[in-house]
Amino acid sequence: MRVSVIGGSTVTDEQYRQARTVGRVLARAGHTVVCGGLGGVMEAACEGASDAGGHTIGIVPGEQRAAANDYVETVIATGLGNARNVLVVMNGAAVVAVDGGPGTLSELGHALDMDRPIAGLGTHAVEADGIEHVDSPEAAVAYVESAV
DSSP states (O other), X not given: OEEEEEEOXXXXXXXXXXXXXXXXXXXXXXXXXXXXXXXXXHHHHHHHHHHTTOOEEEEESSSOGGGSOTTOSEEEEOSOGGGGHHHHXXXXXXXXXXXXXXXXXHXXXXXXXXXXXXXXXXXXXXXXXXXXXXXXXXXXXXXXXXXX
């Protein structure tokens, strides 16, 4: 299954480690990582998935595919700016959110609107049906696998 991994473009070392582990666990389970294709959580998840032999898709906001991080296997350039957030969520059967700022918050809203199950790992404290707050990368992946 494709799983959208969303989160901040600027992260702490611990958040980077968590997102990298999410990507690795997803890839080892045979899932594809979909993300916004840039840095921070997006890069970390792609690095983890790539290191584990998995596939990664990056949906970048600009028109240049070269803007994607080095771990994105398939780059989709949109020229849509942050409007591409809808596409990031739409192309996953579920969502894992790690940390995040306003862009991540918009993606959470889109995911709720699209009825995507969401595992939140240190992300916005939104209390809504459809968001399961978890405390580890492994729990995030287990939740989305069980919810789809």
